[in-house]
Amino acid sequence: MATLNINGQTMDIGEIDPSTPLLWVLRDELGLVGTKYGCGIAQCGACTVHLDGAPVRSCQIPVGNLTDQAITTIEGLAAEDGSLNPVQEAWIEIDVPQCGYCQAGQIMSATALLSTNSNPSDAQIDAAMSGNICRCATYTRIRQAIKNAAAKMNGTAFYDAAPATEKAGETA
Amino acid sequence: MKLIKDNPLSPELPNFFQELAGGSKMDVGIPDVSRREFFKLSGIAGGGLVLGLAIGSPKASAQSGSAELSTLSPYVQIQPNGRINIFSKNPECGQGIKTGLPLIIAEELDCAWEDVDVVQADIDASKYGPQFAGGSLSTPMNWMGHRQAGATARAMILAAASQQLNIPVSELSTSETKVVHTTSDREWGYGEFAELAATMEVPAPDSLTLKTQDQFTLLGRRFTGVDNHDIVTGKPLFGADTRKEGMLFATYTKSPQIGGRALSFNEDHIKSMPGIVDAFIIDEFGNPKMFNPGGGDMFSGVAVVAESTWAAIKAKRELEIQWDLSSAETSSWDDLVERAYALAEQDGEPLMVSQGFGPNATQVSADKGDAEGVLQNAETVVSAFYEYPYVSHAQLEPECCSARYENGQIEIWAPAQIPQSAETGAAVLLGIEAENSVLHQTRIGGGFGRKLASDYVFEVAAIARRMEGVPIMLQWTREDDMSGDYFRPGGFHSYSAGLDASGNLTAWKDHFITSTGNDQAPMTSADLNPSVFPMDVTDNVKLTQTMFHNAIPTGPMRAPSSNAFAFTFQSFMHELAVASGKSHVDFLMDTLGEPRLTNPENPQSMHTGRAANVIAEAARLSGYEQGSDEPGRAKGLSFYFCHSGYVAQVADVTVSANKEVKVNKVWAVADFGFIHNLSGAENQMEGGIIDGLSQLFTGKITFENGVIQQQNFHQYPLLRLPQAPELEVAFLEPEEFPPTGAGEPSMPPLLAAVTNAIYNATGERIRKMPLVDLGYKLV
Numbered sequence: 001m002a003t004l005n006i007n008g009q010t011m012d013i014g015e016i017d018p019s020t021p022l023l024w025v026l027r028d029e030l031g032l033v034g035t036k037y038g039c040g041i042a043q044c045g046a047c048t049v050h051l052d053g054a055p056v057r058s059c060q061i062p063v064g065n066l067t068d069q070a071i072t073t074i075e076g077l078a079a080e081d082g083s084l085n086p087v088q089e090a091w092i093e094i095d096v097p098q099c100g101y102c103q104a105g106q107i108m109s110a111t112a113l114l115s116t117n118s119n120p121s122d123a124q125i126d127a128a129m130s131g132n133i134c135r136c137a138t139y140t141r142i143r144q145a146i147k148n149a150a151a152k153m154n155g156t157a158f159y160d161a162a163p164a165t166e167k168a169g170e171t172a
Numbered sequence: 173m174k175l176i177k178d179n180p181l182s183p184e185l186p187n188f189f190q191e192l193a194g195g196s197k198m199d200v201g202i203p204d205v206s207r208r209e210f211f212k213l214s215g216i217a218g219g220g221l222v223l224g225l226a227i228g229s230p231k232a233s234a235q236s237g238s239a240e241l242s243t244l245s246p247y248v249q250i251q252p253n254g255r256i257n258i259f260s261k262n263p264e265c266g267q268g269i270k271t272g273l274p275l276i277i278a279e280e281l282d283c284a285w286e287d288v289d290v291v292q293a294d295i296d297a298s299k300y301g302p303q304f305a306g307g308s309l310s311t312p313m314n315w316m317g318h319r320q321a322g323a324t325a326r327a328m329i330l331a332a333a334s335q336q337l338n339i340p341v342s343e344l345s346t347s348e349t350k351v352v353h354t355t356s357d358r359e360w361g362y363g364e365f366a367e368l369a370a371t372m373e374v375p376a377p378d379s380l381t382l383k384t385q386d387q388f389t390l391l392g393r394r395f396t397g398v399d400n401h402d403i404v405t406g407k408p409l410f411g412a413d414t415r416k417e418g419m420l421f422a423t424y425t426k427s428p429q430i431g432g433r434a435l436s437f438n439e440d441h442i443k444s445m446p447g448i449v450d451a452f453i454i455d456e457f458g459n460p461k462m463f464n465p466g467g468g469d470m471f472s473g474v475a476v477v478a479e480s481t482w483a484a485i486k487a488k489r490e491l492e493i494q495w496d497l498s499s500a501e502t503s504s505w506d507d508l509v510e511r512a513y514a515l516a517e518q519d520g521e522p523l524m525v526s527q528g529f530g531p532n533a534t535q536v537s538a539d540k541g542d543a544e545g546v547l548q549n550a551e552t553v554v555s556a557f558y559e560y561p562y563v564s565h566a567q568l569e570p571e572c573c574s575a576r577y578e579n580g581q582i583e584i585w586a587p588a589q590i591p592q593s594a595e596t597g598a599a600v601l602l603g604i605e606a607e608n609s610v611l612h613q614t615r616i617g618g619g620f621g622r623k624l625a626s627d628y629v630f631e632v633a634a635i636a637r638r639m640e641g642v643p644i645m646l647q648w649t650r651e652d653d654m655s656g657d658y659f660r661p662g663g664f665h666s667y668s669a670g671l672d673a674s675g676n677l678t679a680w681k682d683h684f685i686t687s688t689g690n691d692q693a694p695m696t697s698a699d700l701n702p703s704v705f706p707m708d709v710t711d712n713v714k715l716t717q718t719m720f721h722n723a724i725p726t727g728p729m730r731a732p733s734s735n736a737f738a739f740t741f742q743s744f745m746h747e748l749a750v751a752s753g754k755s756h757v758d759f760l761m762d763t764l765g766e767p768r769l770t771n772p773e774n775p776q777s778m779h780t781g782r783a784a785n786v787i788a789e790a791a792r793l794s795g796y797e798q799g800s801d802e803p804g805r806a807k808g809l810s811f812y813f814c815h816s817g818y819v820a821q822v823a824d825v826t827v828s829a830n831k832e833v834k835v836n837k838v839w840a841v842a843d844f845g846f847i848h849n850l851s852g853a854e855n856q857m858e859g860g861i862i863d864g865l866s867q868l869f870t871g872k873i874t875f876e877n878g879v880i881q882q883q884n885f886h887q888y889p890l891l892r893l894p895q896a897p898e899l900e901v902a903f904l905e906p907e908e909f910p911p912t913g914a915g916e917p918s919m920p921p922l923l924a925a926v927t928n929a930i931y932n933a934t935g936e937r938i939r940k941m942p943l944v945d946l947g948y949k950l951v
Contacts, residue, residue, distance in 0.1 A: 015480065017446060024482040028421065033413040034406020036617070038568050039650040040485075043885035046568060074406030088404040095396040095851045098404035098859055099266030100410075101569045101617030107404060126894035133885065135568040135618050136266045137862030138855070139896035 002008050005068055006030070007076025018064025023047045025063045026073060034074035034104050039134070047059075047103035056111040074104035077111060080096030086152035088132045090145040098136035106132045110146050118153045120146070184586040226254045242366035246299035247277055247318070248325040248442045250370075254363025256283050256349065259293040261300040262310045263589055264399070265567075265619030266859075267915040268852035272396045273318055275849055279390045280322030283362075284348040285833055295591045295611050298696040305616070306624055306728065308815040308913020311848070315910050318816045325369075332368035332744040333360065337349035348389075349445045364865040385846065385907070394851040399615065409615040412586025414574040416643035418447055423484040424631050424646060425471040425491050426656060429502075429878040430724060432495035433472040435846060440544060442476060448481030454634045457601050461501070462689055463625055463658050463727040466593035468601030468629040471656075475806040476638055481647050488649070501878030503687075503722040505562065505662065511720065512664040512685045516557045520683050520718035525702055538702035541712035543670075546679035550670030555752050558667065559940035560738035562873040563660040564653075564888060565729055569617020571628035571648040571656075577636040581608040586629050594626035598633040605618035620863075621728040625658045654888060655880035658727030659873055661687060661698035667738045670712075675752030677763050689723030697732040704737055704762050705813055706745065708770040708778055712855055725876055729917040730863065734814040739868070739918030739927065739941060742810040746928040747937065756809050756928070757791050760784075786841045787811050790820035793902060794839040804828060805836075808929025817917030818843040821861065823897075823925040827933045831948045835865060835897040835926060842901070842918070845909035857901045860918025866891035867944045868923050869950040893951050 002013050004025070013029050021040075026032040026049070035058055038046030042057040049058045050072040078084050084092075087110050097103050106129070112130035113120055120128065124144050134142065195510040241257070242250040249257035258277050264270035274290045293300060302313070326346055329677050333351040334341040337360075345352045350359045362369075385392075402409055427433070434453045442451045451474065458469030474493055477482035526533040547553055574585040575598075582602060588594040588611070595611035602609070616623055632646035648656070664685035670678045684700040693699070700715065729735060749759035767781025787809070791797060796807050805826040812819055824836040838861050847853045870889045874881045882888040930948070938946065 005313045005721040017486075020480070024480060028480045028482070031415060032406070033408045033415065036410075036568075037412065037481075038571070039885050041650075041884055044568065044856060051257055054186070054320050067726065074404075078405055084404065090430070091404045092396060092400040095394070095400065095855065097266075097397055097400055097403045098268070099264075099396075099568070099616060099618040100399065100853055101567075103403050104406050129893040133568065135566055135620070135890060136865075137866070137891065137896070139862060139891075139893040140899050141855070143896070154854060 002063070004031070004063070004066060004071060006071045007073060012110050013063065016063060018062060021062055022049065022058040022061040022066065022071070026058065032073050032075050036101055036104055038102065038105075039082050043133070044102070044105075045109060046105040048108040048132065050108060050112055052150070053112065053115060055109045058126050074108060077107065085111060085151040087114060089091050090149040090152065092150060094145040096138050096141040098138055102132060102134045106134065106142055110142070110149065113155060114146070114150055118148055184486070201452070203434070219575040225728070242370040244325040244328050244370055245321055246293070248281065250363055250366035251289075252366075254349070254361040254366070256281070256288050256362065257291050258288050260292050261293045261303050261314070263305045263613050263616055263619075264292070265305050265587075265589060265616035265623065267305060267310070268397060268849065270856060271395055272311060272849050272852055274313055274398070275390055276315065276318040277322035279388055280319045281326045282346040282348070282389075285390055285395065287349040292613060294596055295613060297592055303592055303729070304624075305354055305619055306589055308817065308916040309634050310913065312910060312912045313817065319382050320377055322383055324375060327380060328372040329362050329365050329369045331372045332365040335734065336365055336368055338904070341466050347379040375430055378381040378495070387834055392846070393851070395849050396851060410617045411574070411614040412569055412572045412617065412647065414577065414585040414614060414645060416574065419574070419643040419645055420477050420479065420634075420639065421481040422477045422485050422635050422644050422646045423488040423649070424454075424473050424475050424635065424652070425488050425493065426471045426652070427493075427495045427497070427884060428501060428655065428880075429495070429497055429500040430880070431471070431496045431500040431740070431878065433499070434474050434496045435496050437474050437491055437493040442487050445483070445487045445490070447479040448487050449477045449479060450639065451487065451623065451707050454631070454636060457630065460627060461723040461725050463725065465590045465599045465624055465626050466600070468597040468630050470601070470627050470634065473631075475631075475635045477635065477644065481645070484647070485649065499877075501722070501724055502771055503720075503724060503878060504876045505874040506876070508662070508687070508722060509559065512559070513557065515683065515685060516666045516717055517597045518683065520716035521686065523684065523700060523702070523715035523717045538715045539709075539713060541679075543679040543712040543714035545713045545716050547668060547670045549680065550678060551629050551673045552671040552751050553668060554671070554748055555666070555668040555775055556744055556747055556939055558665045558744065560662055560736045560739060561871070561941060562662040562724065562875070563729065563867055563871045564657045564873050564882070565620040565622035565660075566885075566888060566890060567618030567620050567622050570622070570650055570653040572646060573629045573632040573645060574645045575629075575632045575636040576604070576641070576643040577633070577639075578641045580604050581637060582610070582633055584609070584611040584629060584633065584823055585614055586611055586626075587614050587623060588626055588629055589616065589619045589621070589623040590626065594629040597626050597630055601633055602637055603793060604690070608645065608781065618732045621732065622657060625727050645719045650885070651883045654873075654882055654884060657873070658696070658725045660729035660732075660735060661695055661726040663698060665686075667740075669744070669748055671748065671752050674760070677710055677748060680707055681714045683716045683718065685718045685720070687722035687724070687726070688719035689721075691719070691721060694719060695723070695726040697728050698726055699733065701733060703770075703777070704741060705778060705783070705811075706741070709763060709765060709780065724878070728852060730860070731814055731920050734812060734916070734920040735867070738810065738812040739923035741940065742812060742921065742924030743927050746808070746924065746931065755797065755798065757787060760787055760811060779820075782818050782843050782897060782906065783811060783813060786818045786820040786843050789841055789902065789904060790822050790841040793841060793900065794822035794824070796822050802826065804933050806929050806932035806934055808925050808927065810924035810928060812917065812920040814920060815916045816912035817914065819917050821921040821925040823929045824924070825926060825933055827930055833869075833926075833930065833943070833948050833950045834951050837898040837900065838922065838925065839900045840902070840918070840921075841904065842914070843904045844912045844914050844917070846911045848911050853903060854901050856914035857918040858899050860915070861899060861922050862891055862896055863951065864919045864922030865895070865897070865926065866897045868926055868941055869948065872942045872945070
């Protein structure tokens with residue numbers, strides 16, 4: 001019986017075709033529909049989740065390749081008491097979303113950026129966000145929201161994707 | 173300050189939207205039933221659908237629960253705790269209407285916005301009239317009706333308060349969800365009168381006092397989207413997020429050559445694959461090549477039903493289908509281009525246009541004056557040939573829909589821009605009574621016009637009928653979406669225009685080359701509207717048309733027809749400005765002439781004064797007339813009027829020697845009348861500009877022998893964050909003009925603003941889109 005470590009919980013995914021992309025495991029097996037399907041070929045970024053804190057396209061990760069990595073989805077960003085992370089707060093305050101379909105992926109990419117660089121330059125924002133398409137073209141607000149979130153963070157890390165014991169072994 | 177008035181329909185709307193909107197007069201949101209019935213009709217009070225309440229900022233959710241809600245109208249309920257439910261009738265597809273429409277009601281209801289919970293209304297024409305997202309019409313169509321709905325509920329609360337408190341109504345007022353008695357310095361929350369208010373007589377419309385603009389406490393400020401919190405926390409909101417107990421997941425595969433019919437497929441193999449529950453052929457219904465949202469029309473194909481989306485996608489990849497291609501499309505874009513250029517020097521058939529709409533429409537000539545004669549004697553004649561391609565909507569949520577069919581009844585959960593048509597069309601397809609089709613509208617993960625068509629709704633209806641009793645989620649792949657669109661049609665304009673000795677525009681001639689599926693009329697959104705500026709202000713106009721037989725499906729896309737015409741018309745106008753020796757601004761101003769309505773009998777025709785104002789302000793704001801000393805850097809200007817909105821944009825570009833284009837900044841000035849939610853209007857403008865930039869540089873769909881050549885974003889790139897320019901948006905808000913829609917008119921001017929800037933920077937005139945085909949690259 002396979003399990004995944006998602007949003008700090010161990011989740012049972014039963015007997016599953018190991019070729020199934022993590023995206024569809026989240027959406028169809030676990031009901032975590034916040035992670036979105038947009039293209040299936042890692043072109044749009046709508047399916048972005050964190051694997052041990054790093055942003056990845058979940059449409060490209062066969063579930064059979066996963067072991068005990070810490071997976072974080074959009075549903076796992078807010079604290080247990082419901083309080084939002086600074087990126088989520090900034091997204092609401094700047095009124096970033098139009099249709100909103102891509103925004104989970106955008107927020108996951110932005111959160112990952114700020115977890116390793118709390119004061120990114122414009123070029124670093126461009127680089128970190130260039131894998132995420134927003135068809136409604138909310139890009140100028142996304143840029144501003146990332147800057148506002150960075151300001152909120154005051155230079156301190158606010159977000160740990162993985163338990164400290166696992167983080168200790170990381171180099172990046 | 174005066175009352176902002178009602179809003180008649182804009183004349184340049186496609187007939188399609190005119191008919192949707194119910195006629196030539198703007199519907200004010202109150203359907204044609206008795207007023208009593210309208211405000212008292214309710215499937216909600218005392219059970220039925222009941223709405224859950226959020227604390228804090230307004231947001232919507234639906235849950236089962238209390239029967240203690242007090243229903244004042246289909247738009248307003250009061251919760252037991254005094255919070256107010258306001259129902260948003262139209263689909264939300266990113267245009268912000270789920271925030272914008274309830275704000276209008278809240279204003280006249282005199283609510284604090286913090287006390288409001290917004291609820292997505294179900295589909296019910298008897299309560300809500302037309303419910304759709306199209307034509308930038310939601311705000312103007314509902315502006316007055318929603319204000320009356322708010323004022324009506326407020327009057328009922330005041331009447332109840334008067335009765336309950338035994339205080340004359342004349343001594344009571346309202347403020348921030350409270351009834352106030354100034355004389356005794358007392359106030360009560362609306363909730364205290366909720367039960368009695370729901371039984372009060374509905375006041376006559378002419379007894380209502382609407383607020384004047386200076387009395388607004390909400391409208392005109394910035395409001396963030398009511399679903400923002402749910403979006404940033406990943407809550408299930410979208411069509412794709414629908415999940416039901418026992419749900420199975422389906423894919424549907426159609427002929428790559430559009431219009432082919434499935435004859436047979438490797439059924440045994442597909443059904444032997446893991447997780448596959450069933451696989452079957454579905455026949456074509458109706459004429460799906462033609463855009464027809466409410467007819468049940470859908471293409472033939474093979475449905476695969478599986479235990480998971482992934483199993484259905486894997487099986488889809490292994491399908492081997494034999495197609496009957498006898499009625500499939502055979503056209504090729506390259507062939508159409510070649511034939512069009514061969515016609516550049518000729519005229520087509522005289523352009524006839526519909527006057528009126530529906531069965532009363534008549535065909536009349538679109539010509540004015542004597543264009544040929546004036547051109548012969550003109551001081552200067554300028555001719556140019558323009559080309560633009562097919563374009564895909566590429567909304568980020570691929571088509572998807574859920575449905576459950578049982579005993580001749582179907583229940584549908586759909587992200588649909590015309591949910592009423594999707595609901596009735598499903599009934600047509602299934603051969604059931606309309607009342608046995610029930611559709612729930614979900615948030616739409618991007619529309620841009622694609623989800624005005626309902627083919628994906630009809631497909632899941634047909635699949636659900638085969639899988640009776642089982643809820644089915646149909647998920648299109650991106651490849652299904654990109655090759656199965658109702659595309660923005662490509663087309664061609666061969667222009668000639670005359671200038672007199674003073675450099676003034678005196679004659680306009682256009683041979684428009686387009687496509688037809690029935691050899692009678694152009695495909696949807698592939699027709700030329702003769703009221704486009706500058707045809708509407710030019711005395712001598714000759715319009716001809718050639719239609720190629722080509723039924724690659726087309727449909728409306730954000731700013732239908734304007735999204736292509738603005739490029740050709742406003743680029744050619746710049747060519748004329750250059751030939752006239754005047755500045756671009758002066759040439760546009762001289763062409764517009766004296767401030768007036770271009771059609772005095774229609775208050776929604778273009779007003780040249782409002783047009784001149786946005787052009788002048790965009791030029792001033794951007795410093796358009798001041799050149800740049802930097803090599804390869806210049807500004808370009810463009811103006812367009814559509815969907816009742818006036819927009820001028822200026823683009824500042826730098827073009828490198830190897831044709832890399834950096835758009836440094838875009839300024840946009842719009843007149844959409846009164847702006848009732850500034851954040852929403854700005855968002856639409858910002859999105860429209862960047863949408864236009866994306867289409868201008870890379871948007872192109874091609875077809876060969878009826879097969880679409882682009883399948884996914886690697887072949888149809890969209891603009892990404894690093895390419896997004898700095899934006900500055902401003903709104904002129906002339907007094908007394910009611911709000912019009914912002915979603916569509918925001919986009920068209922961008923196209924020529926950039927190509928005119930490239931001309932000003934390099935001297936190279938751009939007469940075809942996309943720019944990638946001319947060697948340009950957006951950086």
